[in-house]
Amino acid sequence: MDRRRVEEAVMKGLMKAATLLIVGVLGLIMLTILVRGIRAMSWSMLTQTPKGGFYLGREGGILNAIVGSFYIAGGATGLAFAAAVPVVLYLNVFCRRGSRTAAVIRFLLDVLWGVPSIVFGAFGFLLMLAVGLRASLLGGILTVSLFVLPILCRAMDEVVRMIPTDLLESSYALGATRLQTAVRVVLRQASAGILTAVLIAFGRGVGDAASVLFTAGYSDQIPQSLTRPAATLPLAIFFQLGTPFPQVQDRAYAAALILTVVVLATSLLSRRLGRRLTRHSIS
Amino acid sequence: MNQPHIRVENLNVYYGSDHSLRDVSIELPGRQIIAVIGPSGCGKTTFLKSLNRMVELAEGARVTGRVLVDGEDIYSPTAEVTAIRKKMGLLSQTPRPLPMSIYENVAYGPRIHGLNDRRKLDEIVEFRLRQVGLWEEVKDRLGQPASRISIGQQQRLCLARGLAVEPEIILADEPTSALDPMSSRRIEECFLELKKDYTIVIVTHILRQARRLADYAAFFYCGRLVEHGPAARMFENPTQRETIEYVKGIIS
Ligand SMILES: Nc1ncnc2c1ncn2[C@@H]1O[C@H](COP(=O)(O)OP(=O)(O)OP(=O)(O)O)[C@@H](O)[C@H]1O
Numbered sequence: 310m311d312r313r314r315v316e317e318a319v320m321k322g323l324m325k326a327a328t329l330l331i332v333g334v335l336g337l338i339m340l341t342i343l344v345r346g347i348r349a350m351s352w353s354m355l356t357q358t359p360k361g362g363f364y365l366g367r368e369g370g371i372l373n374a375i376v377g378s379f380y381i382a383g384g385a386t387g388l389a390f391a392a393a394v395p396v397v398l399y400l401n402v403f404c405r406r407g408s409r410t411a412a413v414i415r416f417l418l419d420v421l422w423g424v425p426s427i428v429f430g431a432f433g434f435l436l437m438l439a440v441g442l443r444a445s446l447l448g449g450i451l452t453v454s455l456f457v458l459p460i461l462c463r464a465m466d467e468v469v470r471m472i473p474t475d476l477l478e479s480s481y482a483l484g485a486t487r488l489q490t491a492v493r494v495v496l497r498q499a500s501a502g503i504l505t506a507v508l509i510a511f512g513r514g515v516g517d518a519a520s521v522l523f524t525a526g527y528s529d530q531i532p533q534s535l536t537r538p539a540a541t542l543p544l545a546i547f548f549q550l551g552t553p554f555p556q557v558q559d560r561a562y563a564a565a566l567i568l569t570v571v572v573l574a575t576s577l578l579s580r581r582l583g584r585r586l587t588r589h590s591i592s
Numbered sequence: 593m594n595q596p597h598i599r600v601e602n603l604n605v606y607y608g609s610d611h612s613l614r615d616v617s618i619e620l621p622g623r624q625i626i627a628v629i630g631p632s633g634c635g636k637t638t639f640l641k642s643l644n645r646m647v648e649l650a651e652g653a654r655v656t657g658r659v660l661v662d663g664e665d666i667y668s669p670t671a672e673v674t675a676i677r678k679k680m681g682l683l684s685q686t687p688r689p690l691p692m693s694i695y696e697n698v699a700y701g702p703r704i705h706g707l708n709d710r711r712k713l714d715e716i717v718e719f720r721l722r723q724v725g726l727w728e729e730v731k732d733r734l735g736q737p738a739s740r741i742s743i744g745q746q747q748r749l750c751l752a753r754g755l756a757v758e759p760e761i762i763l764a765d766e767p768t769s770a771l772d773p774m775s776s777r778r779i780e781e782c783f784l785e786l787k788k789d790y791t792i793v794i795v796t797h798i799l800r801q802a803r804r805l806a807d808y809a810a811f812f813y814c815g816r817l818v819e820h821g822p823a824a825r826m827f828e829n830p831t832q833r834e835t836i837e838y839v840k841g842i843i844s
């Protein structure tokens with residue numbers, strides 16, 4: 310065999326091994342969560358809030374954390390979306406191609422993207438102290454929305470940037486203003502990608518523990534108002550893993566399983582809906 | 593000759609430090625087909641886009657000189673750019689239907705200019721689609737995405753969409769270069785029909801197409817307008833050396 314064939318075979322083997330490694334690790338994680346989580350999984354885990362002695366292994370479930378997580382991640386994603394749409398439209402429709410301002414904003418968003426969520430948590434905490442807000446649903450929503458905002462902006466920006474210039478120009482040529490073009494053409498053309506971005510942001514928000522640690526607090530009740538503390542799935546995992554009781558630790562894996570299923574369902578949903586939304590898109 | 597519809601005076605376009613259109617002055621007659629010809633990169637697209645101020649959307653573009661449409665300078669600071677563009681339909685090289693249904697594509701223009709009456713919109717859509725000979729082909733699937741019809745049909749849809757805002761002028765940049773011969777023919781037939789009511793400026797690489805369609809022709813070379821005049825004279829008796837060589841196919 311000549312040299313190039315050997316090279317090819319070796320490299321191909323390495324690539325296969327690396328792929329296998331990644332898939333293997335992923336499979337192992339899923340398996341661990343599944344095996345340990347299933348043990349503690351029950352209908353009451355999903356439908357009940359913690360009863361007395363829950364953290365010692367007695368009755369109850371983590372409905373408080375499930376609902377709390379949906380409230381916080383949903384509220385935060387909604388809030389971040391409301392802020393991200395104008396940013397993305399500004400970057401892509403109102404700034405000229407190659408604009409310096411747009412480049413600077415994109416760079417800042419990338420920097421923010423890289424900031425660890427615990428820093429957002431600490432910042433949110435300070436902000437709440439300054440305005441006299443205690444750990445609460447509202448505090449969690451605000452902090453998580455700051456955390457997912459750069460993710461959402463950049464993810465949406467990437468899809469909107471792919472829109473061909475002459476599609477916008479054909480709208481301008483009809484006498485449309487930039488705003489009309491942004492709302493009626495850009496958002497529509499990018500709708501599938503925007504939805505994916507929103508769901509990615511939701512997935513990141515729902516799974517993050519550090520940003521809610523100081524800001525949302527934790528409560529065994531389902532929050533009844535924005536100013537009450539709220540439990541979240543990542544913290545439910547965190548607290549239950551920290552106990553010395555194996556049954557309670559198993560419950561942490563059950564919570565992890567629920568969280569994983571939520572995130573998985575989110576990405577499956579984004580694919581489904583994405584396909585429907587691309588119906589009218591121009592390729 | 594008709595009185596001029598568009599008058600260009602000392603038009604210069606720069607992209608950054610690139611001087612892409614050099615001191616162009618020309619009067620374009622109304623209700624005729626004007627062919628803009630010349631080798632690649634000579635500024636044909638730039639010229640066309642400076643007629644409806646699309647050129648200023650490009651990065652670093654700068655325009656000096658005047659373009660008068662019906663006697664009004666479209667580059668004057670008080671000119672309303674959306675109103676100017678409404679006066680001119682633009683047909684680009686690759687058809688770009690908007691990301692919506694066939695119906696909504698045609699209705700888009702009227703809608704953005706404030707028309708929402710469904711009955712009127714229905715009328716407009718049918719009338720414009722008939723005008724470009726597309727109605728019979730799509731009347732049963734007006735709600736389908738515009739991206740589903742063939743490229744040739746998409747180009748006629750784009751023409752209908754442009755006509756729906758009631759322009760006076762149609763600007764077309766190599767409108768048939770992405771189309772098959774049959775679809776190209778249909779676009780050409782549309783133009784010949786439309787020139788009774790519209791001034792049509794068409795950029796084309798295809799000399800034979802220019803001969804078939806044009807009443808008037810303008811030849812650009814290296815950013816300059818070298819020669820212009822009635823099509824018959826331009827193609828039979830060009831006077832400038834570059835034009836002669838281009839028309840004979842020596843330079844392309
Ligand atoms: N957006 C732009 N930015 C910078 N330079 C440009 C831009 N558009 C065109 N140019 C330059 O301006 C000159 C004229 O370009 P233009 O597109 O008008 O030529 P054209 O005659 O339409 O060519 P073609 O027949 O290939 O379409 C070229 O040298 C080109 O490089």
Ligand SMILES: [Mg+2]
Binds near residue numbers: 638765
């Ligand atoms: Mg061109």
